[in-house]
Amino acid sequence: MPVTNLRNPLKRGKDPEPRETEHSDPESPERSPTGQKRRRHDPTSPLCAECQAFDLDNYFDKAPSVLEAWRNGELKAGVKPRSTPVRAKDGSWYFEDAVLIHYFEDRLKPDTKCPLCQFFRQMRVQPDKHEKYKLLALPSSESWLFQIDLLNEWKEMWDKLQDSVFMIVVPDLEWLPPMGHEHTWIEKEVPSVGMICRLRADEAPEELMRPRELRNEVDIGLVRDWLDNCMKKHGNACRSRTSDDVVERGFRVIDCEADPPKVEVQPWGVPYAALSYVWGTNPEDQVEWPRTVLDAVGATKDIGLRYLWVDRLCINQSDGDEKAYLVSKMAAIYEAAEVTIVAAAGNGAGHGLPGIRDTPRRPQPYYTLDSGNALVSTLRDPRRDILESSHWTRGWTYQEGILSNRRIVFTEHQVYWECRNMAAQESIDTKLFHRFSQVEFADDDGAANSKVLWKEREDEELVMADFMLGGIFKGDASSGGPFCSAEGSVHTGGDDPYRLDYGFPPHLSATLRAQLRGLNEHIRAYSHRRLTHGTDFLPAFSGITSMYRRFPELYLLHGLPLYLDGSVPACSTTQVTFAMSASGWYHRSSIQPETTFISEPCSRRPHLPSWTWAGWEGPVSWRAPPAIEHCSHMTDMIDAISAKQPPDPLWVAEFHVFNSAPLAENNMPARTVRLRECHSGEALDAEQPDAIVLQNPYVLKYSTRHPVSKSKKKWDWTARAGRVGSRSVQSDQNVPWDTKQYRIAGRLSFVAMSVEMTEEEWTKKHFDGELVSVLMYATRWNPEEQSGHGGAHFMTLRKVRTFRGRTSIWERVGVLYLVIPKVSLDKCVTGDDLLRQAPVERQEMTVIIE
DSSP: OOOOOTTOTTOOSSOSSOOOOTTSSTTOOOBOTTSOBOOOOOTTSSSOHHHHTOOHHHHHHHHHHHHHHHHTTTTTTTOOOOSSOEEOTTSOEEEEOSEEEEEEETOOOTTOOOHHHHHHHHTBSSTTSOSOEEEEEEEGGGSTTBOHHHHHHTHHHHTTSBOOEEEEEEEOOTTSOTTEEETTIIIIIGGGTOOEEEEOSSOOOOBSEEEOOOOSSOOHHHHHHHHHHHHHHOGGGGGOOSSOOOOOSOOEEEETTSSSOEEEEOOTTOOOEEEEOOOOSSGGGSSSSOHHHHHHHHHHHHTTOOEEEOHHHHSOTTOHHHHHHHHHTHHHHHHHSSEEEEEOSSSSTTSOOTTSTTOOOOOOOEEEOTTSOEEEEOOSOHHHHHHTSSGGGBSHHHHHHHHOSEEEEEOSSOEEEEESSOEEETTEEEOOOEEESSSOOBOTTSOBOGGGTTSOOTTSOEEEOTTBBOOSSOOSSOOSSTTTTOTTOOOOOTTOTTOOOBSOOOTTOOOHHHHHHHHHHHHHHHTTOBOSSGGGTTGGGHHHHGGGTTSTTEEEETTEEEEOOOEETTEEHHHHHHHHHHTTOEEOOSSSOOOSEEEOOOEEOTTSOTTSGGGEESOEEOEETTTEEHHHHHHHHHHHHHTTOOOSSEEEOOEEEEOOGGGGGTOOOSOOEEGGGOOSSHHHHHHOOOEEEEESOEEESOOOOEEOOGGGOOOOOEEEESOTTSOOEEEEEEOGGGGGOEEETTEEEEEEESSOOOHHHHHHHHHHTSEEEEEEEEEEOOHHHHTTOEEEEEEEEEEEEEETTTEEEEEEEEEEEEEEOHHHHTTOOSHHHHHTTSSEEEOOSEEEEO
16 A cells, blocks of 8 residues: 655545555565655564555654645645635535545454554544544644644744644545545544654654653653642632632541551641542442542642542541531532542542552553654543543532642543643643733733733733633633633534633633523533432532622522523513523433424422423533524623613513422412512522412413425524634535424424423323413524524423412423514514514413422
8 A cells, every 4th residue: 555645745536546555566676655765575574564664754754844835835836725624525524634644444453463553553533433544644733732723823932843743543435535534533533542643762852742651650740740830820710719618627638648548637728639539339449448549648649748638538427417517518628629639530439540559541552663763642632531431420529620720630541630720631742831811911012912921920820822722620601711701602512522622711800601601511511410319419519609609690599590680670680581591491412403302301300490400300401593592692681681771672471489388288378589579689598489480471372383394494504614713614514403494383493391202292282281381581682693583482381280279380391492583573662562473372370380
């Protein structure tokens, strides 16, 4: 198999050279594509004939200049690789910007004896899904570690560094040209296996990115460097506290310098590390001092701390009062820790911390070349390991990770660092570029100039540069650098757990929009977690809610976000935001919004109301088609009402909330809270309402769903192709649910149910009265994002029982959204006009929702 000629990487066609046996005559002195004479086949070598002729050092040396020349249009009549994806004949999208190094054909098989083939086999993208693979080279600056557009903007920051090359083993698909790779592989697939880099035996020039060779033991010196970097540069951001809460009694820690280590009482305020781990159920997990705890003792001592806090040993498990007290202080304990050691390897406390003491870790793919240089895998992105770990599935560990200011995460392969302002990993050596935490400074002449942000000054708090890959332990605000909070922005693709976020949000300067988006992200992520005791679900989330005390108007009622400030006649943010939040979430287990009818078999948490996401088990989403994002819509509404300019038209249901305890004794509540008149949390705190009452609500009049014929569709929802930070293109390819649009009374509809049922059952149960969809609010969506369209938002209820004859008790089991087009909204002046545009009717009934 020939290697592509690096001097002509733009040669078109599937095969740059005919695919034939590279050495039909092993003794043939044919030359390599670079003009060098091929080495003769040595039958005594452990390498296969193809790998013996494979001069990888030569390709690593030449690829940077070839890639640069190609990108500058210097190779062929000014032709450059396209910055946007290319569409294949079958509608797929790809980039054609790599250099083809080698065709493996089908030789990367399980039974290969060649050690170099074995190395490449370990590095395959989409392993075992394809027969044929190829080797491509790309600049390090175009890896997923950097956001391309911002990296180019900040070229002066790193222009003295060499832009090294990485290689990837990708499927050799018929529809892809030689230099082509599917448009999502770099961001979605390659991080799951890692890059191939060259580790030079001699002293190499300083590079933008290079690999590290990992030993069996963790490089504790590197971890200490990260900790020192954080303490010197990050100021108060990595010492933040959501409150001044203290532990006044029962605070114990492990003295790691004692031999053997022992638990002792210490005053609150002593420096300590904390351990976040999964207890586990195996016998080795149940011992008093399991391996993970003993390894954490060793790691704590190695990084220069004396004390370690571990719940199983530092809380008296037999003292119920003390246990309850310290559990209520968990947020303070993890926030106050100097660093949190996160055990993201294994399924229990008996597994240990890989790379500490004698706990092994998985080996790093590595191959030494004849030159003494080595091919080294950068390993899986540790963020992937963490997201797929048992630690990431447990409820209590969620706030432990989020509330910690600094984290040292142990995966099966390596160590990962993440604090509030920086992320780094053991297997990749890249300069940790920082900028000022403020977004803008002024030049000497007073002109604003963001280009001076990166210059270090001792008196300023620094944060990792925005072009560098950020973290996964999100703070109170939406992540993604200082510009993530842009007013008016709508994010509709954020439910993907593997999405890439670059940079870190500014400390204590996020907008309300970013805070609400951050809260929605936390709710979405936490809803995937499991707890042994369902009654712990909100207590294990209480530390997260405490992060939002900076906005006192933001109130969480059983986990549901409300805004308790600002009102105008006949309209209040409390009433509107409750309606928006109660009808704004739904259950969706798939990250792809590919259907307009969703039915998820979720279970109730009966101790919590059905109208809050916390009252159900199951993954939650706050985003719905076509481009409805709860936090963005809610922020626009708050801003408008607070400015005494509520959206026009707007209609909101009138409802009260109350404590349902008297209903259990067949009594009506003595008092209710009218949300229209509630502008502080005191009344809600006093009543602890868990039920809603609506008098004579507007309900869905028609429930028959009519399919929309292709010729009459008004909405074309399509995906976008491209990379973060590069120009994306409309994919031109309708997503699957585009062919399954339905109208209800002429309005495009979206239905999401938290109980399992078919579309036909949904219609029939409405007709029989077992289900009813109650209108919560209707308005125009963000005109800039939705071309002036709006919608009617319903909660779908299921009858539970009858109370005192005429009154029924219901539970929320889903939502319904109907699209009201701009042409109809333009006819509306008042809320009553808006009602006439929705297929609703008024029902003379009292509805109580528990």
